[in-house]
Amino acid sequence: MANERDIQRPRGAVRQEAKATAAAATAPRGAARHQVTLKAKSQSWWRHNLLTAKEALSRLLQTPLPTLMTLAVLAIALTLPGIMYLALKNINALSQQWQGGPRVSLYLQASLPDDEAQRFSQELLLRQDLQAVELISKAQGLYDFKKASGLGDIFDYIQGNPLPAVVVLQPVDQTAEAMTRLQEEFSALPEVAEVVLDIEWVKRLAAFVEVANRIVVVLGGLLALAVLLVVGNTIRLIIENRRDEILVAKLVGATDAWIRRPFLYTGFWFGVLGGLMAVLLIGFSLVLITEPVNQLIGLYQSGFVLQGLSPDEVVILLASGLLLGLMGARLAVGQHLQEIEPR
Amino acid sequence: MIEFSHVSKRYPTGHDALRDVNFSLGRGELAFLTGHSGAGKSTLLRLIMLMERPSSGTIQVAGQTLTQLKSAEIPFHRRRIGVVFQNHQLLFDRSVFDNIALPLHISGYHLDDIGKRVRAALDKVGLLSKEKLNPVTLSTGEQQRIGIARAIVNRPQLILADEPTGNLDPELSAEIMRLFMEFNHHGTTVLIASHDLALINQMDCRVLTLNQGRMTQHG
Numbered sequence: 173m174a175n176e177r178d179i180q181r182p183r184g185a186v187r188q189e190a191k192a193t194a195a196a197a198t199a200p201r202g203a204a205r206h207q208v209t210l211k212a213k214s215q216s217w218w219r220h221n222l223l224t225a226k227e228a229l230s231r232l233l234q235t236p237l238p239t240l241m242t243l244a245v246l247a248i249a250l251t252l253p254g255i256m257y258l259a260l261k262n263i264n265a266l267s268q269q270w271q272g273g274p275r276v277s278l279y280l281q282a283s284l285p286d287d288e289a290q291r292f293s294q295e296l297l298l299r300q301d302l303q304a305v306e307l308i309s310k311a312q313g314l315y316d317f318k319k320a321s322g323l324g325d326i327f328d329y330i331q332g333n334p335l336p337a338v339v340v341l342q343p344v345d346q347t348a349e350a351m352t353r354l355q356e357e358f359s360a361l362p363e364v365a366e367v368v369l370d371i372e373w374v375k376r377l378a379a380f381v382e383v384a385n386r387i388v389v390v391l392g393g394l395l396a397l398a399v400l401l402v403v404g405n406t407i408r409l410i411i412e413n414r415r416d417e418i419l420v421a422k423l424v425g426a427t428d429a430w431i432r433r434p435f436l437y438t439g440f441w442f443g444v445l446g447g448l449m450a451v452l453l454i455g456f457s458l459v460l461i462t463e464p465v466n467q468l469i470g471l472y473q474s475g476f477v478l479q480g481l482s483p484d485e486v487v488i489l490l491a492s493g494l495l496l497g498l499m500g501a502r503l504a505v506g507q508h509l510q511e512i513e514p515r
Numbered sequence: 516m517i518e519f520s521h522v523s524k525r526y527p528t529g530h531d532a533l534r535d536v537n538f539s540l541g542r543g544e545l546a547f548l549t550g551h552s553g554a555g556k557s558t559l560l561r562l563i564m565l566m567e568r569p570s571s572g573t574i575q576v577a578g579q580t581l582t583q584l585k586s587a588e589i590p591f592h593r594r595r596i597g598v599v600f601q602n603h604q605l606l607f608d609r610s611v612f613d614n615i616a617l618p619l620h621i622s623g624y625h626l627d628d629i630g631k632r633v634r635a636a637l638d639k640v641g642l643l644s645k646e647k648l649n650p651v652t653l654s655t656g657e658q659q660r661i662g663i664a665r666a667i668v669n670r671p672q673l674i675l676a677d678e679p680t681g682n683l684d685p686e687l688s689a690e691i692m693r694l695f696m697e698f699n700h701h702g703t704t705v706l707i708a709s710h711d712l713a714l715i716n717q718m719d720c721r722v723l724t725l726n727q728g729r730m731t732q733h734g
């Protein structure tokens with residue numbers, strides 16, 4: 173209540189000036205206008221911004237089809253890098269689940285009896301430089317293989333178990349050097365037939381992810397540029413359509429900021445709405461691929477769950493849309509508003 | 516209110532539109548600016564509005580030297596002046612009310628205030644009943660009056676009009692001129708560019724005459 177009265181007081185002062193007599197009308201007017209308090213001024217600034225934002229939105233909605241087409245282009249341009257990013261995120265998560273870290277597999281001599289293999293692996297458990305030691309006995313290996321390959325029947329025709337026992341080690345020091353040293357050491361042991369380092373594919377995956385990351389960044393940059401240009405060009409057309417209005421506004425004392433504002437808000441709405449549509453498109457795409465992905469994962473008996481956008485990532489996507497929309501608008505406005513001057 | 520001293524304007528084309536113009540118009544005065552077509556009337560008004568800058572000389576408006584104004588100050592200078600320019604007429608994408616309200620929105624008036632001021636301006640030009648119409652549906656004379664309402668809605672200290680009766684018949688023209696006289700009686704300074712000598716002679720006011728960019732008569 174008190175607030176409201178504060179705002180009305182300076183207005184009252186201005187209104188009185190309207191009733192002033194002819195003689196007084198000229199001189200004191202400037203003074204009366206300057207009585208408008210800072211607070212009322214900032215209130216009016218906010219009110220104007222809110223109004224301008226609303227009007228920019230309703231103008232966009234007045235031409236639904238062109239607006240929708242521009243928004244669709246923006247949404248697709250934002251969706252593509254979003255989906256590529258999600259794919260990478262899922263690949264990363266998947267590789268982490270399959271592989272806690274690089275491992276060393278010791279293939280034991282096929283002739284080594286089960287109890288000897290057991291004792292060998294228990295000795296390894298005592299070593300300080302190993303995090304984890306797991307023995308996969310001949311029988312376990314055969315069982316796993318039958319189940320994973322689906323070729324179980326074949327083994328019914330083969331006498332005995334051709335598979336060796338395997339000890340899988342997880343070293344504490346997982347650098348390539350340390351692992352190579354371990355490889356040399358274990359190769360010398362009589363129980364071990366072969367040592368296989370499990371780091372090659374980890375390296376390859378990391379390299380692949382790195383390349384894919386770069387591609388996402390480059391493509392994301394290009395598509396961001398596309399968003400800028402689309403917004404910039406659309407707003408250039410809107411400015412051209414409102415040329416008369418801009419001329420009249422400049423003539424009756426509009427500041428550059430006042431003239432820029434509606435177009436900046438148009439860019440803002442393009443960005444925000446395009447971003448929202450992109451979030452929806454990404455969600456929709458996820459729904460479409462979840463089923464086949466789950467089937468694929470089911471084949472590998474993994475507990476992996478397909479990951480969508482986290483709330484943080486949604487915010488980042490919306491913010492990028494907003495920022496690009498504003499920047500595109502700013503570019504168009506900076507280029508074209510200067511050219512429109514009343515003559 | 517307006518003071519020109521040794522003002523010349525040469526356009527980039529090399530054409531001298533104004534040559535060494537000197538005159539002053541006091542606060543609360545009304546004057547006609549006349550001369551043949553191409554004499555420099557519109558150029559003179561554009562200089563006052565800072566739509567153009569003079570090539571030499573100084574112009575003062577309401578005690579302010581225009582050459583000293585920075586571009587950022589131009590909008591605030593223009594808010595003190597009401598203009599009726601033929602080529603900057605009404606916007607046909609909005610109602611009469613919204614056309615007249617534009618200068619008030621630009622100056623940051625409160626919404627309630629805007630309504631009152633717009634209706635007061637419409638009342639003065641006698642078109643209060645037309646506020647909701649689109650100006651495209653109005654006659655030329657009515658459109659011109661709406662333009663005038665837009666020029667005065669901000670209660671300017673100075674009104675500039677460029678050929679405000681350009682394409683109106685004599686009766687309507689006289690009516691428009693009476694409106695300007697009335698604003699002048701309420702203390703507003705008025706400068707009207709017109710080549711309609713018959714009408715000007717009827718009015719018995721101060722006349723400034725331009726001839727090929729020179730001011731040959733200051734009234």
Ligand SMILES: Nc1ncnc2c1ncn2[C@@H]1O[C@H](COP(=O)(O)OP(=O)(O)O)[C@@H](O)[C@H]1O
Pocket residue numbers: 526527528530531532550551552553554555556557558559
């Ligand atoms: N922007 C411009 N560039 C070049 N010459 C111009 C420009 N505006 C007006 N002129 C010239 O300046 C002269 C005066 O023009 P103007 O002030 O419009 O005269 P009036 O309004 O008296 O008819 C004319 O010869 C016109 O051709």
Ligand SMILES: [Mg+2]
Pocket residue numbers: 556557558677
């Ligand atoms: Mg002219």
